[in-house]
Amino acid sequence: MDKIPDGAILQMFLTFASVVMSGIMAYLVYLMQQRSRAKDLQDAQRERERERKDEQREQERAAIKDGICAVLRDHIIRTCMQCERDGYAPVQVSESVSHMVSSYFTLGGNGVVKSVYEGFRKLPHVHPEGGNANGK
Numbered sequence: 001m002d003k004i005p006d007g008a009i010l011q012m013f014l015t016f017a018s019v020v021m022s023g024i025m026a027y028l029v030y031l032m033q034q035r036s037r038a039k040d041l042q043d044a045q046r047e048r049e050r051e052r053k054d055e056q057r058e059q060e061r062a063a064i065k066d067g068i069c070a071v072l073r074d075h076i077i078r079t080c081m082q083c084e085r086d087g088y089a090p091v092q093v094s095e096s097v098s099h100m101v102s103s104y105f106t107l108g109g110n111g112v113v114k115s116v117y118e119g120f121r122k123l124p125h126v127h128p129e130g131g132n133a134n135g136k
Helices: 006-086 091-106 113-121
Strands: none
Touching: 006 091, 006 113, 091 113
């Protein structure tokens, strides 16, 4: 049997070690890529969840806004109609309705409120028979 020179054994060992280290490095790179992909998937999932919650909040905000507009519209119209039936609008009621109308239009309200309010504004602030709201 031929003896393998010491330099050749060292060379084979170094080659073997190089191959093994390359394999280990490749595996570590693979693990890092998998971890990065998993993190990217988690980030994307978090972003989708955040967008879903933002959309839900926006829908809730719009529903609240619409609800407030509906309540304001109802109260404005009822108050204006009652004052028209009474033939006058006390100053306190006129100021309150004015604030409600301003808020209503700021929230994006529209429609019949404008024409009802224009008629309401023409009403006197005292009872047509004189005196106060109790007719005295």
